[in-house]
Amino acid sequence: MELDMTKGKPMGLMLRFLIPVAIGNIFQQLYNTVDSIIVGRFVGVGALAAVGSTGTIMFLILGFLSGLTSGFTVLVSQRFGAGDIKGMKRAVGNAALLAVIVSAVMTFFSMVFMKQLLTLMNTPADIYQDAYDYIIVICGGICCNVLYNMMAAVLRAVGNSKVPLYFLILSAMLNIVLDPLFIYGPSGLGKTHLMYAIANVLRRTHPELNLEVIIGSVRDAVRLNHVMETYRPELVFHAAAHKHVPLMEESPNEAIKNNVIGTYKLAKAAAEYGVKRFVQISTDKAVNPTNIMGASKRLCEMVIQMMNRESKTEFVAVRFGNVLGSNGSVIPLFKKQIEAGGPVTVTHPDIIRYFMTIPEAVSLVLQAGYYAKGGEIFILDMGEPVKIDTMARNMIRLSGYEPDVDIKIEYTGLRPGEKLYEELLMKEEGMQETANKLIHIGKPIEMDDALLEQQLKRLDEASRAESEDIKDIVAEIVPTYKRECKV
Secondary structure (H helix, E strand, O other): OOOOOOOOOHHHHHHHHHHHHHHHHHHHHHHHHHHHHHHHHHHOHHHHHHHHHOHHHHHHHHHHHHHHHHHHHHHHHHHHHOOOHHHHHHHHHHHHHHHHHHHHHHHHHHHHHHHHHHHHOOOOHHHHHHHHHHHHHHHHOHHHHHHHHHHHHHHHHOOOOHHHHHHHHHHHHHHHHHHHHHHHOOOOHHHHHHHHHHHHHHHHHOOOOOOOOOOOOOOOHHHHHHHHHHHOOOEEEEOOOOOOHHHHHHOHHHHHHHHHHHHHHHHHHHHHOOOOEEEEEOOHHHOOOOOHHHHHHHHHHHHHHHHHHHOOOEEEEEEOOEEOOOOOOHHHHHHHHHHOOOOEEEOOOOOEEOEEOHHHHHHHHHHHHHHOOOOOEEEEOOOOOEEHHHHHHHHHHHOOOOEOOOEOEEEOOOOOOOOOOOOOOOHHHOOEEOOOOOEEEEOOOOOOHHHHHHHHHHHHHHHHOOOOOHHHHHHHHOOOOOOOOOO
16 A cells, blocks of 8 residues: 655655645544534533643644654655665664653653643633643543554655555544543543533632542442542532433433432442431422333432431432423523524423522522431422423524424424423322421331332342343332323
């Protein structure tokens, strides 16, 4: 595949050699552009600013390495052109050795002195940690960068500019695919964008806080125990969950692993390390659930009430409906659909939901935690339910359009597990008022705690075995779980 640069017309040879190089540069720029777009739109402007602030450092490090590896071509091409294959091999070997040494030294110094370098560059405090995290990842890949550039330089030195192009195209495509996957994929790695956003706001608005951002999974008992033992929290608000109804209907075992078993592991760790109060964030979908997500959240409530009876920690649950503007809310979806010219999709013309704002939800959750004595299920008063069809039409009008004229409304049908209305209370729970008229208490439903422990073990084993009967097992444990949606 190499091109003999010593035979033929020089202009033609140069063009045939340079065209793949030029195309490769285009894909390299595409790679960087896609990174910036995805970071800016899906991670946040703070993260984009952090990435941008490291540009000079990246240019310094990667530019130096690129220049170094490009220099390898001189000796290799001389030996190749002279027909000195033995000398060419020696030159490639020396280049590889030098590349290893330089990449090791650069990686070491970059890792050790990066904080000082960022400080020297006067990196703003609110993006400092994000910038450091990003550039450290880049520095961790120095050896890979040097390896590619060295091999590409050697191939180009012998007249092969096509193979490096193929690898650049592959890298660019992988980058485009993996960026969204790591942000929203099943691994959950990209979900740290929320942590980035929250941490940045807190650092900017409350610089006096002794803030630490810790990443982990509720499914990892070892990590949970380590965090609890290290930090000894007095109060835990547990909101980690898979909450998207249609997705969980397709992956019910994941709903059990994350929502139910994750809650159980976290509750166990909280009890073991003396957490004073544990507040479980539940949902109205836990009441008479018609989907596995709602049934899993009902199981979480049962776990909380069982743990309250078994430990000194005060375990409570807070149950409410949809939060406007939260992840998965219909509001951002409708906005995007209107901006795109429609159609705006509504599952059913008569579907209704309870809504509250993010500040309202946070305030009431905090107050419920204050009122808690242990074992309660706090039900937040969501006010009057809202018709989703009416909401969609009002949003279209507020955007300056006429529903069904300028912007079409399309009814797509109820999704798997979805029902026309949600409830906040089961008949068996009753209703007790608190000092706050918007917060009520549902009394715990009696259950056999020893039996529930056995059922949780069975659920854990079945979900890890990817059981096709997981919904049937859940239905045995949660008698109010109805698999068929009744409208």
